Amino acid sequence: MISLKPRSILLISAIFRVGLILFGEWQDTHVEVRYTDVDYLVFSDAASLMASGQSPYKRTTYRYSPLLAFLLIPNSFTSRCWGKFLFSASDLFVGLFIRIILKQRKVPDDLCTYSMLIWLFNPFTFTIGTRGNCEPIVCAMILWIIICLNNGNVVQAAFWYGLIVHFRIYPIIYALPIIIFLDPCFFRSGTKPLLSDWTSDQGKARQINSELTDKCVVCDALKSTFTRSRILFGLISGTVFLLCTGFFFRLYGWEFLHEALLYHLTRTDPRHNFSIYFYHIYLNYERELSVLEKLISFLPQFIVQLVLILCFAKDLVFCFFVQTVAFVAFNKVITAQYFVWFFCLLPLILPWSNMKLKWKGLCCILLWMGAQTHWLLWGYLLEFKGKNVFLQLWMASLLFLAANTFILIVLIRHHNYGPVFRQHTDLKTTKTT
Amino acid sequence: MSTLQYNRLCFHLKLAILWMLFSGAVFCIHVFASTTEVETNSDAGKFIMKSYFENYESLHDSSFEDFMAHQLSSSLCQGIPDNWNVGVRLSVRELSLVGEGSHRHLSSSIRLQIAAASIPKLPAHLCEVIVIQRLPLGVFADPFELQNPHKHKAFRDIAVFGDTNLELPSFQSNRSAVEFHIDAGFNILFMQNNGTEFNLLLPLDARYQPLDESGYSVVEIGEPDMLMRCSVEGKQHKQSCLFMSPPNEKAKSTSATVAWKIPAGMKAHAGFLSVITFVTALLSTLSIVYASMFLSGTKVSKT
Numbered sequence: 001m002i003s004l005k006p007r008s009i010l011l012i013s014a015i016f017r018v019g020l021i022l023f024g025e026w027q028d029t030h031v032e033v034r035y036t037d038v039d040y041l042v043f044s045d046a047a048s049l050m051a052s053g054q055s056p057y058k059r060t061t062y063r064y065s066p067l068l069a070f071l072l073i074p075n076s077f078t079s080r081c082w083g084k085f086l087f088s089a090s091d092l093f094v095g096l097f098i099r100i101i102l103k104q105r106k107v108p109d110d111l112c113t114y115s116m117l118i119w120l121f122n123p124f125t126f127t128i129g130t131r132g133n134c135e136p137i138v139c140a141m142i143l144w145i146i147i148c149l150n151n152g153n154v155v156q157a158a159f160w161y162g163l164i165v166h167f168r169i170y171p172i173i174y175a176l177p178i179i180i181f182l183d184p185c186f187f188r189s190g191t192k193p194l195l196s197d198w199t200s201d202q203g204k205a206r207q208i209n210s211e212l213t214d215k216c217v218v219c220d221a222l223k224s225t226f227t228r229s230r231i232l233f234g235l236i237s238g239t240v241f242l243l244c245t246g247f248f249f250r251l252y253g254w255e256f257l258h259e260a261l262l263y264h265l266t267r268t269d270p271r272h273n274f275s276i277y278f279y280h281i282y283l284n285y286e287r288e289l290s291v292l293e294k295l296i297s298f299l300p301q302f303i304v305q306l307v308l309i310l311c312f313a314k315d316l317v318f319c320f321f322v323q324t325v326a327f328v329a330f331n332k333v334i335t336a337q338y339f340v341w342f343f344c345l346l347p348l349i350l351p352w353s354n355m356k357l358k359w360k361g362l363c364c365i366l367l368w369m370g371a372q373t374h375w376l377l378w379g380y381l382l383e384f385k386g387k388n389v390f391l392q393l394w395m396a397s398l399l400f401l402a403a404n405t406f407i408l409i410v411l412i413r414h415h416n417y418g419p420v421f422r423q424h425t426d427l428k429t430t431k432t433t
Numbered sequence: 434m435s436t437l438q439y440n441r442l443c444f445h446l447k448l449a450i451l452w453m454l455f456s457g458a459v460f461c462i463h464v465f466a467s468t469t470e471v472e473t474n475s476d477a478g479k480f481i482m483k484s485y486f487e488n489y490e491s492l493h494d495s496s497f498e499d500f501m502a503h504q505l506s507s508s509l510c511q512g513i514p515d516n517w518n519v520g521v522r523l524s525v526r527e528l529s530l531v532g533e534g535s536h537r538h539l540s541s542s543i544r545l546q547i548a549a550a551s552i553p554k555l556p557a558h559l560c561e562v563i564v565i566q567r568l569p570l571g572v573f574a575d576p577f578e579l580q581n582p583h584k585h586k587a588f589r590d591i592a593v594f595g596d597t598n599l600e601l602p603s604f605q606s607n608r609s610a611v612e613f614h615i616d617a618g619f620n621i622l623f624m625q626n627n628g629t630e631f632n633l634l635l636p637l638d639a640r641y642q643p644l645d646e647s648g649y650s651v652v653e654i655g656e657p658d659m660l661m662r663c664s665v666e667g668k669q670h671k672q673s674c675l676f677m678s679p680p681n682e683k684a685k686s687t688s689a690t691v692a693w694k695i696p697a698g699m700k701a702h703a704g705f706l707s708v709i710t711f712v713t714a715l716l717s718t719l720s721i722v723y724a725s726m727f728l729s730g731t732k733v734s735k736t
Contacts, residue, residue, distance in 0.1 A: 041577050060597060270602055270641055280710050282641060283703040286604060296711050300718040311725040326721060330714065384534040388648040388696035394706065398713050405717040409724040417729055 004113060006099055010092055013120040017088040020130040021081055036084075040132025043083060047072035057255040065167050065260050066248050068134055087129035090136035095120040097143035098347050101317070104150045105420075106197040107351045115347035128340055135337055138168045139344035146317060146348075149181065150420065152192040158233040162240025169264045170341065173305060173323055175237075180313035182229040186421035196422045198351055267333055272379055272393055274334035274372075276401050279394040281332065301330040314419035318352070321345040322408060329404040355414035364407045371396075371403035481660075482565060482594035482612045492567065492595045492608040501658065520548030521676035523562070523659035526630065528689040530654070535639040537693065539566065541657060545617065546628035559664035561589055563675075564613040564633060564657045568595075571603045571652035571695060572637045574611045579636070590614040602641035611635060617661060633657075642697035650697040656689040 024035035046056035046069040056062050056069040074082040095116045102112045119125055129136045141164045148157035161178070164171050186193040248256050270282035277297060284293075304326045312319035324342040328334055355361050375396040381387045489496045527542040545562060568574065576593045595609030615631055642650035661676040 038577065061599065269600065271600070276710050276713060279698065279702070280707050282602075282698050283644065283700065283706065285602060285641075286643070293707075297714070300714040304718050304721050307722045307725050311729060322725075329717070382535075382696060384536070386534040386694065386696060388699075390696065390698055391702060391706075394710075398709070401713060401717055405720055409720060409728070412721075412724050412729045415729065 006096075006113070006116065009113065009116055009120060010095060013095060013126075014088075014092055017091065017126060017130055018085075020126065021084045021088065024084070024130060025081065035131060037131040037133050039134075040083060043068055043072050043132070043134065044075045044080060047083075048076045051076045055252045055255065057252060057259050063259045063263050064134070065244070066252065066256065067167055067244070071137075083134075084130055084132050087132065087134055087136050090140040091125065091129040092120070093140040094136060094143055094344050097140060097147060098344075100147055101143065101150065101348055102198075102351060104147070105195055105351075108198075111198075111351045115350060118347045118350070119344060122343065124336075125340060125343055128337065133337055133340075135340040138164060138171075139340060141167070142171060142174075142320070143344060143348075146320075149178070149316065150193075150195060154182065154229050154233050155236060158236035159240055161233070162237035163244065165237070166241050166244040169261065170324075170327065173327055174320055177309045177313040177316060177319045177323070178233065179230050180309065181316045181319075181420070182227065182233060183314070183421070184224050184227040184229070186419075193421045195420060196418055269333045272382060272390075274336075274375060274397055274400055275332055276394070276397045277332045278397065279390055282390075297332065301327065304330060312417065315352075315415075315417050316420055317345060317348045318415055318417065321349050322412065325404065325408050329401055329408075349411070349415065352416045352418070353411065353414050354416060355410065360410070360414075364410060367403050368407055371400045375400050479590070479614075480592055480594070480612050481563060482592070482610050486594055492610055494567070497567065497658075520546070521661055522546040522628070523661065525656045525659075525689055528654075528656060528691055530691045530693055531634070535695070537637055537639075539633075539635040539637055539654060539691070541566070541633040541635070543631045543633065543657075543659060544628045545631065545661070560617045561662055562613075562615045562617045562631060563660045563662055564615070564631075565610055565659070566613075566633075566635060566657040567610045567655065568608060568637070569652050569654060570606065570608055571640055571642055571650060572654070572693065573597070573599060573606070573609055573640060574635060574637055575599060579611070588613055589616050599638070602643075604643045606640060639693065639695045642695050644700045645697040646699060646701070648697060648699050649694050652693045652695060653690045654693065 027033075027035040042059060042062050043064070046059040046062040046064075049058050050056045050066065050069045051073045056066055062069070071086060072083040098115050098119055099112050102115055107115075125136075141160055145157045145160050145164070148154075148160065157178075161171070161174075165175075245257075245261070248260070268277075268281050270278065270285045272278055305323060308322050308326060309319060312322060321342055324345060328338045328341065331338070355364075375393065378389050378393040378396050381389045382393055485492075485497065485500050488500065522545070524544050524546075525541060526544050527540070529540045531538040531540050541564070543562070543564060573596070574593050576597055579591045579593065591611065591613050593609055593611050596607035597609060598606060613633060637654075639652075642652075663674065663676065
């Protein structure tokens with residue numbers, strides 16, 4: 001049993017991150033291989049341009065919202081590490097929000113502590129912020145949205161959701177599950193929704209929950225689809241998104257729209273990455289892909305997202321997690337920073353999983369890391385040794401997809417699915433299998 | 434976490450957001466009120482390649498040689514009061530590619546020779562050697578790697594011109610060139626009879642190549658173009674002028690192209706690869722759909 005207090009964990013994490021940032025500065029100056037992510041240089045340059053009254057899009061490869069450049073303006077007149085401190089602070093907020101979300105569901109302290117540690121001391125996640133990658137901000141905002149929804153604060157959740165979709169397009173995949181989640185059975189005017197608490201049986205055996213009564217089947221009928229909460233969420237998030245986008249379009253024109261939004265929607269990259277599609281894209285890059293080819297590559301993503309949403313929307317965090325894993329795995333371009341998108345959600349689903357670390361959990365971790373390492377080996381031979389191993393690298397991508405699929409299925413099988421909310425009047429019995 | 438702590442946290446977050454919005458509003462007022470554009474490069478005439486790209490859209494050998502022959506001739510050190518034959522000779526002693534894989538360094542050893550009698554007449558502290566390395570389609574120099582202070586502190590200036598889009602494959606990109614400015618003053622003052630040498634190490638990255646049946650594409654990189662520029666006293670004011678090696682001297686320099694063998698995709702893979710890719714994606718999809726619908730803990734029933 002871990003007896004560290006959350007405050008101590010956050011303090012140690014903060015000191016560790018400050019140390020890493022300082023070490024990174026030393027490494028950048030004295031060692032040939034930089035610690036800082038090349039993207040951070042892109043953000044900083046864009047911020048400098050913005051600070052001098054110019055468009056951040058004059059910086060080539062800056063493909064983010066101007067909001068990010070705005071946040072990093074202090075890089076120009078205080079310290080160039082300002083952005084890293086900001087991202088690392090967001091990183092700490094993610095740890096804090098993980099605890100808040102789990103305590104909202106009455107998860108015991110020790111499990112909350114483990115979950116915090118999984119995020120805060122994961123080597124992948126603590127290097128992300130300290131190297132200057134902005135993903136921790138996105139993760140923190142998504143977790144805050146979950147907190148707001150758990151508290152029944154639809155307006156605030158909608159505001160942050162509109163903002164995060166403007167900032168980073170991918171959270172748009174959470175729109176439909178959130179709408180389904182705002183079930184009128186639980187979200188009633190003037191009443192805070194009741195959260196279902198974690199129980200000690202969660203970790204022992206699978207339970208089949210979420211038995212829906214005739215009453216709720218009626219609630220889900222067409223006439224109650226457009227409820228106050230859902231309309232409010234849609235209107236506010238849509239308005240925030242359009243306002244932000246419209247404002248920056250006014251400032252920076254089509255360049256902003258193309259670089260910050262359209263580029264991500266149509267992005268294909270022939271260069272090697274974890275995606276199974278990279279070599280297919282490279283081999284066909286000189287010609288335009290047919291509509292059929294584009295559709296065939298889009299369909300798996302679409303079908304998986306739809307099925308996951310329909311099956312798991314009521315268990316919102318789990319739905320977010322499986323959607324994100326699938327979204328990354330089936331995407332046309334996969335880079336390592338995308339893994340953070342589901343790493344921040346993993347600690348939130350583990351208390352509801354009956355999979356033990358020994359040995360199934362460990363096998364899943366080793367399988368995922370092994371598949372990744374296998375890909376990296378071929379990538380190293382291609383990029384740093386100049387060997388033609390495109391075919392082997394592509395096969396490693398297939399194996400990586402297979403590993404992701406297998407692990408996703410295992411997590412689904414071992415998850416104790418249950419709606420986040422329970423009804424105010426009818427408490428449903430659960431059946432253990 | 435208690436309600437009090439939670440509320441305190443929310444309050445602090447709201448304060449932070451208000452501060453950011455206020456800063457944003459102040460910033461926006463500045464942007465809308467601003468009517469002047471800040472020059473990104475205050476030394477407009479400094480880089481020769483900048484002048485080239487003001488006259489030409491993209492880099493071609495014929496256009497560049499035409500530019501060097503005609504448009505730079507007016508900048509050569511002629512017609513100034515103390516016209517002298519300074520006997521400037523710039524040559525490449527060695528050109529080689531260092532490293533493996535897609536990220537290598539082009540190593541150039543450049544010799545500068547000046548006739549001994551001319552050295553005292555030169556304003557040595559105001560002279561710089563300019564090296565222009567034209568790059569072929571298949572490779573590029575990363576401008577941000579060139580900013581690394583650890584590696585390039587010896588240079589007065591470095592800049593990349595042309596296509597600096599790092600992501601495009603070679604068949605969708607244009608050529609680029611790197612221009613180095615090296616302070617020559619110290620070297621001129623203490624020049625030996627056989628001249629002085631500069632060593633350049635230019636980091637280069639390979640682009641994705643056109644498909645090739647052999648699985649490799651060979652890219653050739655030639656010698657750089659070199660000049661010396663000095664600030665001299667003209668009839669009315671100080672001006673910069675250029676010294677170039679005589680054309681017949683260039684032919685005497687050592688041979689110099691280096692070949693870089695870069696992996697390329699093979700068209701023969703295209704057919705079966707697309708099929709297997711899509712079949713794999715389909716199998717993964719079906720597995721996840723099956724698991725979600727039949728192996729998860731979801732159940733809908735009527736009571």
